[in-house]
Amino acid sequence: MKKYIFLSAIASLALLGCDPEFDSSIEEGDFYTAGDADFSNFVSVGNSLTAGYADRALYREGQMNSFPNTMAGQFELVGGGEFRQPLMEDNLGGLKLNGSVILDNRLVLAVGENGMPAPLPITGDPQTDLSNPLSGMFNNMGAPGAKSYHLLAPGYGNVAGVAQGLANPYFARFASSAEATIIADAAAQQPTFFSFWIGNNDILGYATSGGTGVNQQGNFNPATYGANDITDINVFASAFNDALTPMLENASGGVVFNIPDVTTIPFFTTVPQNPIPLDQPTAAGLGQIFGLYNTQILPGLQGFGIISEAEVASRQVNFQAGEGNFVTIRDENLTDIAPFLQNPPFSLPPEIANLFGQVRQATMEDLITLTASGVIGTPVGQIEFMGTPVPLINGITVPLSDQFVLTPQEQTNISQAQTAYNATIEALASQNNLAFVDAAMLLTEVSESGIAYNGGVLTSEFATGGAFSLDGVHLTPRGYAFIANMAIQAINQTYNASIPQVDIGNYKTIQPSNNVD
């Protein structure tokens, strides 16, 4: 018995003696302060970027690495509380409605038999079904796809509306009721601190669709907008303000982000305007066809007063042997000459007239979408022209359709809206003494010079740069961690806090995997 006492005395001495203490301990709270802010109940409002969406899907790993979740992890050092997220059921990211898949699995980088890597959806049967909604409140209210005015839209989380496209499938998983709005559910949690990043989709749908939507400037009724339209700047301003106001009520503070320049993302910077290599015979064949078009048809149309001299110049199509030929595109801002070509003196058959209808060659000012990479150069049949068979090839004899190209005019529509949105955001941030993250400037910097971190440089290079996921639009965990750091920096400045930033080198980039079909 005595021996046991002796042994336990030694053991307790050992444990005491063995607990080394730092002079200043992170764990004991000796390092950081929350400043003037209270992080005990942190709520995040936004879209896919807030949700942690990546690789064209929302999946667990992406959510665990969402920028608000990373921020919440750091907030724990200064009194932050639990951060609940509406986690998907698996790491596949596909979404079902009543057992049938309505959204595909995430993209992974698969290496093909030819050794070429390509983004493909990961194999697997997704387990997340909208018929099993989540319950309770969620700190991360990010709903992929949400535009500014959606935050205020009742029924946006109504599962019954998902099939018809009237509701958001992600919000439908965690909306408090069928008629709930995102912002009401967020504000009901009485956040002591919030993040607020909305408006990206007000231009992004238009951009990624190659400008197929409508620029709705002057139309003040968002109920009439399509998914690919640009939101009117006044509609945006009032929706942003109306959604922000309830968040301010109980909060000690918040951080807002502006809207990045969509034209710097890999979705638009990866596929070059001039990707086409041609051998001598092909170039010569194309030279014959388009030579006729350049030297006979276009001047002829100018002679009839149908197109201007400037348009004749912009519509010239030239292919040469070698690398670097520009793709042909359909530009809806050009005069459609197809009807004229079917009439004398040209009298071309309609299918050929249509190919020439609004064709021009791309220039360095056009942006080709990432989705065009699987389209350019693919053969789609052949056609008889001037007695010889001509192969129909996308981007060469068949111009890329509108959805694959963002023309300078479309880019202007986007940048004008973006500039106006950002003026609103910055003004409201400053008016309400909120921390402000200039995401537009930061992501431009990532794109232009890169951001150095411990062990590398973060750039916007598709698949290899580290910042952007395989959809070319959304960020990787490393990219989101960078955003979280920049938000923390802004918060520290605004609220006299001292919250440490994470080492973004510890966060992953894209997923290599051949688990694809």
Next chain:
Amino acid sequence: MNMKKLMLSSLLFLAFVSAYAGGYRVGAQGQRALAMGHSGVAVVSNAELAFFNPSGLVLLENNLNVAVGATGVFSNVRYQNPNTGQFSQTDSGIGTPFYLAASFRITDWLAAGISVTTPYGSQVEWPTDWAGSHLVNEIELAAIFIQPLVSIKVNDYLSVGGGPIFVTGSVNFNRNLTRSLVDEEGVRSNVEIDDSGITNWGWSASFMFTPTDKLNIGFNYRSEILLNAEGGEATFSNVPNSPAVPAENGVSAFDATLPLPAEWSIGATYQFSEKFMATVQYDRTLWGVYDSLDIAFPESGTASINPRNYKDASIYRIGAQYEVNDRFTLRGGFYLDESPVQAGYFAPETPRNDAMGYTGGFSFNVNSKLAIDASFLFLRFEEIDASYDFYTEDGQQAPFGGTYKSNAFLPGLGVTYKL
């Protein structure tokens, strides 16, 4: 009773010992020496000499001398990085280094002996996927030294001794492949290398100089021994299914060499009175041999190169003992242990900086033959800001640094038997 059980379990589960001296050297090869700052090279007291200075065995009064003991190692390391807010702490597993020493006098001038010890080893267990998991999650090294010995009395002043050392070792090391690679389920990609029964030979030689009855001067040298793990098992797990990743799930062979460095010690003991004795000792461990931990995978022709660049390091020891009465002897000591780790090479697998060891202990003579030896060691490390700068990803260095603070407490028990 309990002690017997403790011994038994130590021997059965001896496996792993915690590093608590420079590098992965574990100084706990005798309770009497340990109680005096682990100074034993010039102390003629009991069979512990078999490890510290085998030449002295012939000087022991009795014909048969046995010393066995084991030490419980309670160690803990904390890590934090104020730049990122990350913090962590090792799991304080209990290591049990042990020793068994015996000698037998054959004639007046010759004694034979045996020594079984665990002078090298390491057990560090960080939480899985902690901030430095790309460097180490867990490491366990163990090496058992088995050494037959002779001790020869050359004349009244000088004796010499030594013998070959047979070493059998094992290694288990687990780390994540990179800072961020995960499989399709988001689980960190990991490699674990494991090998046991790694054997090799070395030797030690020593002398003891006794110019007067009161003064002993001792010297001991133990050779370097390379533990060559050849064809060990490397298990890769949670690696994504992709030819773009230079590894695939499953077991493959690895080769690696872990050096157990040479060490020499010199010391002197002076018997100030019948009851009071003091000793000083200087140890030099030739850690310079530990240049790099290179793990080669012959099947794939790849290798993991991990520069270590250790430097030779010294330990300064003092100790004293006082015989209170026939039954009871008290001991105390101190040592200063220089780390072999150089700036920029501070890897969390052996997170050791300079340490100060405070020791104490006693012997209790149960009867004229049997004594119980107890010791304790408290090892104190200064808080240190350190980094390991030679981890690379995609050819870029990605240093891992922060603040470390370690402690260790080592209570030990042993018995001395003489006949």
